[in-house]
Amino acid sequence: MTVTPPSPSRPANSPQSLFIHGGRIIDPASGRDEIGDLLIIDGRISESTARPTDSSIPVIDAKGLIVAPGLIDMHVHLREPGGSQKETIASGTRAAAAGGFTSILAMPNTNPVADGPNTIALMTQRARETACVNVFTTGCITVGMKGEQLAPIGSLVKAGVVALTDDGHCVQNNEVMRRALDYARMFDLLTLDHCQDYNLSAGGVMHEGHWSTVLGLPGWPRIAEDMIVARNILLSELTGARILMQHLSSANAVHLVREAKKRNIKVYAEAMPHHIALTDASIEGYNTNFKMNPPLREKIDQDALLAGLADDTIEILASDHAPHASYEKEVEFADAPFGIVGLETELGIFAKILIEGRVLDWPQMLGKLTINPARLLKLDRGTLAPGAIADLTLIDPAHPWKVDATQFHSLSRNTPFNGWNLPARATHTIVDGRVVWSLEKQFEI
Numbered sequence: 296m297t298v299t300p301p302s303p304s305r306p307a308n309s310p311q312s313l314f315i316h317g318g319r320i321i322d323p324a325s326g327r328d329e330i331g332d333l334l335i336i337d338g339r340i341s342e343s344t345a346r347p348t349d350s351s352i353p354v355i356d357a358k359g360l361i362v363a364p365g366l367i368d369m370h371v372h373l374r375e376p377g378g379s380q381k382e383t384i385a386s387g388t389r390a391a392a393a394g395g396f397t398s399i400l401a402m403p404n405t406n407p408v409a410d411g412p413n414t415i416a417l418m419t420q421r422a423r424e425t426a427c428v429n430v431f432t433t434g435c436i437t438v439g440m441k442g443e444q445l446a447p448i449g450s451l452v453k454a455g456v457v458a459l460t461d462d463g464h465c466v467q468n469n470e471v472m473r474r475a476l477d478y479a480r481m482f483d484l485l486t487l488d489h490c491q492d493y494n495l496s497a498g499g500v501m502h503e504g505h506w507s508t509v510l511g512l513p514g515w516p517r518i519a520e521d522m523i524v525a526r527n528i529l530l531s532e533l534t535g536a537r538i539l540m541q542h543l544s545s546a547n548a549v550h551l552v553r554e555a556k557k558r559n560i561k562v563y564a565e566a567m568p569h570h571i572a573l574t575d576a577s578i579e580g581y582n583t584n585f586k587m588n589p590p591l592r593e594k595i596d597q598d599a600l601l602a603g604l605a606d607d608t609i610e611i612l613a614s615d616h617a618p619h620a621s622y623e624k625e626v627e628f629a630d631a632p633f634g635i636v637g638l639e640t641e642l643g644i645f646a647k648i649l650i651e652g653r654v655l656d657w658p659q660m661l662g663k664l665t666i667n668p669a670r671l672l673k674l675d676r677g678t679l680a681p682g683a684i685a686d687l688t689l690i691d692p693a694h695p696w697k698v699d700a701t702q703f704h705s706l707s708r709n710t711p712f713n714g715w716n717l718p719a720r721a722t723h724t725i726v727d728g729r730v731v732w733s734l735e736k737q738f739e740i
C-alpha cells in the first residue's frame with residue numbers, strides 16, 4: 296500500500312526559487328554539517344548548488360547563519376475555533392513563523408473540540424485562508440475529550456489528522472485507552488498522551504514539594520505523571536501502538552521511558568522549554584505565568600530531562616504554546632488557567648539551555664525539531680535532501696536578544712520569559728522556497 300504523506304493546510308502560494316549562499320548547512324537527517332550553498336528551484340531543494348544565472352532568483356547571504364530544515368513544533372494550541380480572543384490560526388501561525396517554525400501540529404482542544412471530521416474540516420479551511428506556515432491537525436481520542444467513548448478515529452484519519460490526542464485531558468479509563476490504541480495501530484497513527492492521573496493530581500495547581508508547602512498551594516505530584524507513563528508503556532507493549540508522552544516533567548517518567556526503549560517498546564517523549572529552564576521555585580511570587588500543566592518541578596527533574604535529551608530518551612522538543620488572555624491569567628494563582636505561550640521564545644530558550652549549557656550541539660538539537668517529529672508524524676518534511684520540499688529555517692546562532700512580550704505576534708502575552716536575554720534567533724522562515732518572515736523585514740516581504 297502506498298501511503299500519501301499528509302498535506303498541510305495553508306494558503307496555496309506558488310512555490311519559489313531561492314539561492315542561499317555561504318551558510319552552515321545542518322541536515323540532521325543525513326548527518327550533513329558543512330559550509331555551503333543551497334539552491335531551491337520551484338519550492339524543492341535542487342541537486343545543484345550552482346549560483347543561478349537567472350538574476351530574478353533572490354539570493355540570501357547566509358554567512359554566519361545556520362541553514363536548517365524548517366523547524367516543526369508538534370505541540371501547539373491555536374484556539375480557533377472558539378477562543379479567538381487568545382489566538383487565531385492567523386496569529387498563531389505568524390507567531391510560529393516569527394519563532395522560526397515552518398510547520399506546527401495543532402492540538403484538538405478547541406471549542407468545539409476536534410473529535411470529528413467537521414471541526415477538522417473547519418480548521419483546515421481556516422488554515423487555507425489565513426495560515427502563513429503549514430498547519431497539521433490532530434483529532435481527539437475520545438468524544439468531547441471526556442475519556443469515555445472513542446472518537447470516530449477512521450473518519451478523523453480520512454479528514455487528514457496526523458495524530459490522536461486528548462491533550463489537556465488524559466483518558467483515565469484503561470480499557471478505553473487500550474481500544475483507542477488498537478485503532479491507532481491499525482492506521483499506524485501516533486497517539487500523543489498528556490500523562491496525568493486525575494485521582495493522584497486532584498486539585499493540584501503546582502508541583503507537590505517544598506514550594507507547594509511553603510506557598511500553601513495544592514500539589515500535583517510526579518507520581519500522577521509517572522503512573523500514566525507506566526500505563527502507556529504497558530499498553531504500547533500489549534497493542535504494538537506508538538505512543539508519545541507529551542511534555543515530560545518528572546525525573547521518574549524519564550527513567551521509565553528510557554527503560555521501555557531498551558525493551559524496544561514504541562514509546563517516545565517530548566520536552567518543553569519551561570520544564571528545562573525553570574523550577575517550581577519561580578512560583579514564589581505567585582505569578583500565574585509560571586502555572587502550567589504538568590507543573591514546573593525540581594532541579595532533579597530538570598537534570599533528568601536534560602540527561603534524557605542528551606541520550607535521546609527524549610527525541611522531541613516542542614513548545615506547548617498555550618495562549619491565554621491577560622484577564623484570564625490576572626487572577627489568584629489557584630484560579631488561573633494552566634499554560635504559557637512559547638512559539639516566539641522556544642528556539643532561543645533551547646539554545647540557551649541546551650547549546651550554551653553544552654547538553655546538545657546544534658545538529659543534535661535541530662534533529663529534535665525537524666526530522667524526529669517529521670518521522671514520528673510521517674510528514675514528508677524535516678530534511679534538506681535533494682528533491683525535498685524547501686521548508687527551511689535560517690538561524691543566527693550568535694544573536695543576543697531580549698524577550699519583549701509586547702512585541703509578540705501571538706495575541707497573548709502569557710510568558711514567564713519576558714525580559715530574558717537569549718543567545719540565538721531565527722532570521723528567516725522559508726516555506727516552499729518562499730520567505731514568509733524575516734527578522735529584518737518581518738512579514739513585509
Ligand SMILES: [Zn+2]
Pocket residue numbers: 462463464489541542588589
Ligand atoms: Zn498537555
